[in-house]
Structures are given as C-alpha cells and as structure tokens.
Amino acid sequence: MEYDMNIRHLILKTSMHPYEFFGIVFFLNSSPYLETLTLDIGPGRIFYSRAKTLIGSGLCAPSDTRVVKSLKIVEVKGFKGTLHELCLLGRLIIYGKVLQHMYVTVSKEEDGSGGNENLYRARANGMLAFPRASSTLQISIN
Numbered sequence: 001m002e003y004d005m006n007i008r009h010l011i012l013k014t015s016m017h018p019y020e021f022f023g024i025v026f027f028l029n030s031s032p033y034l035e036t037l038t039l040d041i042g043p044g045r046i047f048y049s050r051a052k053t054l055i056g057s058g059l060c061a062p063s064d065t066r067v068v069k070s071l072k073i074v075e076v077k078g079f080k081g082t083l084h085e086l087c088l089l090g091r092l093i094i095y096g097k098v099l100q101h102m103y104v105t106v107s108k109e110e111d112g113s114g115g116n117e118n119l120y121r122a123r124a125n126g127m128l129a130f131p132r133a134s135s136t137l138q139i140s141i142n
Contacts, residue, residue: 009036016041016084024088028067035070037092041078041085041107068095068133074102080115081106081123093130093137102139 010027014020016039028034074092079085092099104127106120124141 004032005030007031007034009038010034011038011040013040013042015043016082016088018084021084021088031067031070033070034067036073036075037067037071038075039077041076041080068092068099069097071096072098072100074099076102076104078107078109079104079124080109080111080120081126086123086127089127090130093127093132093139095133096137097133099132099134099137102137104139104141106141 005027007027007030010031012024012027014024028037071092074089074096076085076089089102089104093102104124106117106124108117110116121141128139
C-alpha cells in the first residue's frame with residue numbers, strides 16, 4: 001500500500017536500531033517530495049525480540065525509494081558511525097541523485113566500549129570516499 005505525504009522536511013528522532021528501519025523506510029517511501037531529512041540520533045531502547053536484523057533483508061537501503069529523486073539536504077546529529085547509520089547514509093550518498101548537502105555532527109558521547117568523538121569522526125570521514133550519484137554533493141563533518 002502506498003501513501004503519498006506532502007512532506008518537504010522530515011525530522012526523525014531515532015536510535016538507528018535495525019527494528020526502526022520499517023518506519024524509516026515507510027516514511028522515505030511515502031515522501032516523494034522530501035527535500036530535507038534530519039536524523040536526530042539518540043540513545044536507543046532495548047528491544048526484546050529474536051527477529052532477524054533488517055540489514056540482512058536490505059530494508060536499510062533507500063536505493064529503491066522515490067526520495068532519492070527529491071532529497072537535497074540531509075542533516076545528522078549525534079553520528080557514531082554504527083553499521084546501521086553508515087548503511088542508511090551510504091545509500092543516500094550513493095543513490096541520491098539531487099543530494100546537495102550532507103551535514104554530519106558527530107556525537108561527543110562515549111559509548112562505553114571504546115567509542116568516542118575521534119572514532120566517530122574517523123568513521124564519518126570514511127563516508128567521503130563513497131561514490132556519489134550527485135556531482136554537486138558536499139559533505140560537512142563537525
């Protein structure tokens with residue numbers, strides 16, 4: 001079932017947990033006019049489920065969504081460079097045909113297992129090497 005929402009700017013508060021990708025993909029698929037996507041990444045909830053992660057099912061990949069034809073700006077706050085973050089943002093970079101700007105603000109929070117601002121920044125810098133569908137895309141990392 002398809003729902004077209006006339007959304008130009010979508011703000012998602014998310015932990016980028018794989019179980020959230022159903023909702024994220026639904027919003028992206030339902031927003032053919034979306035021009036700005038803001039991801040406000042924060043601490044996640046613990047899900048008690050034995051379901052497979054959605055990464056393996058390909059649901060993190062917005063390459064088949066209509067939003068890659070309209071999305072111009074992506075803002076990310078609280079980036080840590082987890083697999084799920086890199087999967088979603090990487091797909092937007094690789095398939096975002098009209099993407100002009102991606103603003104990434106790395107988290108200053110330590111994750112308790114060695115993750116810190118320097119590591120998150122290094123992961124964000126790794127996205128600069130991703131192939132880009134848009135020749136005008138500028139990625140800013142703060």
